[in-house]
Amino acid sequence: MNMHMVLLYGCAVAVIVPGIRLLTTLAAEDGGEIPPPVALLRAWRRPVPGVAVGLVAAMVVLGAVQTVVPGTIDALARHPHGAWWRAVTALAVQSSGWLQLLFNLAALAVVAPVAERQFGPWRTMLVFAASGVGAQAVSMAGWSVRGGGDSVAICGLVGALATWYAVRGGVVALRWVALLVPTAGLVLCLLTNNHGVGLLVGAALGVALTVPARSPLSG
Structure with a gap:
């Protein structure tokens, strides 16, 4: 290795x-502290986080579409010298197949509801979109000109939660540990890995989100 x-x-x-x-x-x-499976169930309690539901449902539907119509991947993913809009549509397909699809779906189902309860629906969608499109755009500029997937956007949500907690979190030790996330993002950028862009864009937005009040969903 x-x-x-x-x-x-x-x-x-x-x-x-x-x-x-x-x-x-x-x-x-x-x-x-609660076990991760219990945390997942608690994050999906009522009031149900609507944006998280929409993102997971969209990923399931799009995953089924790309399975039934494989040409969907080529039509929407990044390509050398591809049109600018592919920086958006590349988030809709998982170019590495079922393994990528299942892993990203599981990650989204865990991260998105927690992010929405912390930031609210529109801010969660902002972080997801900005992180994902930013990472895809950098990839199209030369880092990785072929491919697609929403893991970069999920990384953005993790990055935002990490920096938000580092600034405003209640457990001091965890606040320091959370800083490992943007640090990893920086290293990944030095390795020209697009997940680093997602993490850092999300981390920057997470700092900005320390100012607004928490969403009603978090109550």
Whole structure:
């Protein structure tokens, strides 16, 4: 295994491990710790987070479409010298097949409802769209001119939650651990990996979101 792969796996750990801890802490809301499966169920309680439902439903439908009509991937994904709108549509297809589709669907189902309860529906959608389109645009500019997937947008939600918690979170130790997420984003950008762009755009927006009040969904 070369150094590039070591750094990639290291960044994955630096995002996933603090991310799980952060999500479970935010889902608990009372500062306590609960198992990740319980956190997932609690995040989907009433009032149901509508944007999260919409994103997950859209991903399921689009996944079914690209399975039945494989040409959908080529029609919407990034291409060398492709039109600008592909930076948006590339979020709608998972170019690496079923493994990518299932992994991203599971990640979205865990992250999106927690983000919506923390930021509210429109801010959650803003972070998802800005992080995803930004990462796809950088990829089209030369980092990775072929492909598609919404993992970069999901990374944006994780990045936003991490920096929000680093500024306003209640558990001091976790606030420091959360900073591993944007740090991993910076390293990934140095490796020209588009997930780093998603993480950093989300992290920047997360700092901005420390100013507004919490959404009514979080009550």
